[in-house]
Amino acid sequence: MGVQLDVRRDGYAGRLEVIEGPTGRRRWSESEKARIAAESLLPGVWVAEVARRHGVTRWQVYDWRKQLRQGRLALPDSVASAPGFAALVVEETPSPRPAQACIEIVVGDVVIRAEPGVDGGHLSQVIRAVRAAA
Incomplete structure (x- = not known):
């Protein structure tokens, strides 16, 4: 047909990942979804980094977090039984003033x-x- 595509033919064009299966979609188990969502809830962790590390979009991670909060996903025993710490916030209280009539x-x-x-x-x-x- 004489059509010329504006594509470079020399050099590296990028990484291509081929996913096998009838739909080409990955299937995540409920425990994997919950584990990834729980990982994204840790302090100082960015959702985008967690999503990139696991090969999902951040919107999927946000959806799984929502499902986790609503109780539609259950944390696996390995994550749920792990010890956790709550953040401690100390606020200085002003020195008490002597009681005065108001x-x-x-x-x-x-x-x-x-x-x-x-x-x-x-x-x-x-x-x-x-x-x-x-």
């Missing part, structure tokens, strides 16, 4: 809290503003 003024559904020693003029302006807004 003035609460309720205007409609608004609560105004004032510390002892608040300027009376300022507090009056706040109350007027809240009443005007209500």
Whole structure:
């Protein structure tokens, strides 16, 4: 037909993987899916890296994670019985302040809290503003 394809014929064009079978699709067992999904849930792990390592798309891994959360996939015993650790997060708590009396003024559904020693003029302006807004 005289058709010329714009394809390079010299050199390496890339890797080609041939998958045998009637459909050309891989079949993953439920335990393999659960193991891969669990691997992607580990801290510091990227889903794309896990997917690439196992030859699947990241969307498959996300779907398997969803199935795992919904209970449609069960973790294999080898993964479920492995010891795990929870992250420990320590937050510094502010030093406790001595208990002080607090003035609460309720205007409609608004609560105004004032510390002892608040300027009376300022507090009056706040109350007027809240009443005007209500």
